[in-house]
Amino acid sequence: MTISFIIICCIVAVGAIAAMSLRNLVHCALCLTVSLAGLAALYLRLEAQFVGFAQILVYIGAVAILIVFAILLTRSNEPDESAVPRAGSWSGVAGVAVALVVFGTLVLSILSSSVGKTDLPASPGATVKDLGNQLMTHYVVPLEAIALLLTSAMIGAVLIAKPDKLRAGRVVKGGGEHASGT
């Protein structure tokens, strides 16, 4: 275990715990960003350069900004008591207990398996060029499918989040045309 690994793990863990436990939602979004940046550093340590930079671009550049926008648009950035589970509340204790049981089970099964004892093998030497070649040949159908998915998700997000007034306006206008036509 090297020092850089310990530092990155601390950043990831503290960021995630802070993101899930702080009171102010904007602080939560900031801590989430820190945690995701630590994860990108872990990907770079595992020599997955493209995934590391994609993580920075997509998660820190897009998803975190989207979350900040959602927090500000819903005006829930004021710290409110209901957002934080009270210490004695039944549901909060139960949720943390379930998470602890899951964590304990995972750690026990990881430690009891013989898979993870191996040291880091030699570098695979996979470059972004190889990745692009694979994407354009072997994985071209999933690539097109995900392009379609992202387009439809974008259109769907705009349609869902559009104010009701705009939708109602179009309906009234269509009805008016219909009435004048008859």
Add this chain to the structure above:
Amino acid sequence: MTTLNQYLIVSALLFAVGLAGALTRRNAILVLVGIELMLNAANLNFIAFWRFGPNPELLRGVMFVVFSIGIAAAEAAVGLALIIAVYRHYKTTDLNRMDTLKG
């Protein structure tokens, strides 16, 4: 040197934190953040198993994570749009107060 176990334990910790957040927080946006953390824990597992696995030159794990990141982005966009639409109706993002189906 770091072994595969250490990456897996970090990923398990991240998953547990995300699960605890998604189960205990009452704000819909933070529940979504918890789900994002769990997704990221799964991605870290994929990359770790790819790096320590037998055939890293085939790039299977990397491909899976690239597609998973794309799908997670789409999921976050649609999820936050849904939260904003629900907020417009209920004027709150508190999940305990969204308790009717027909409003």
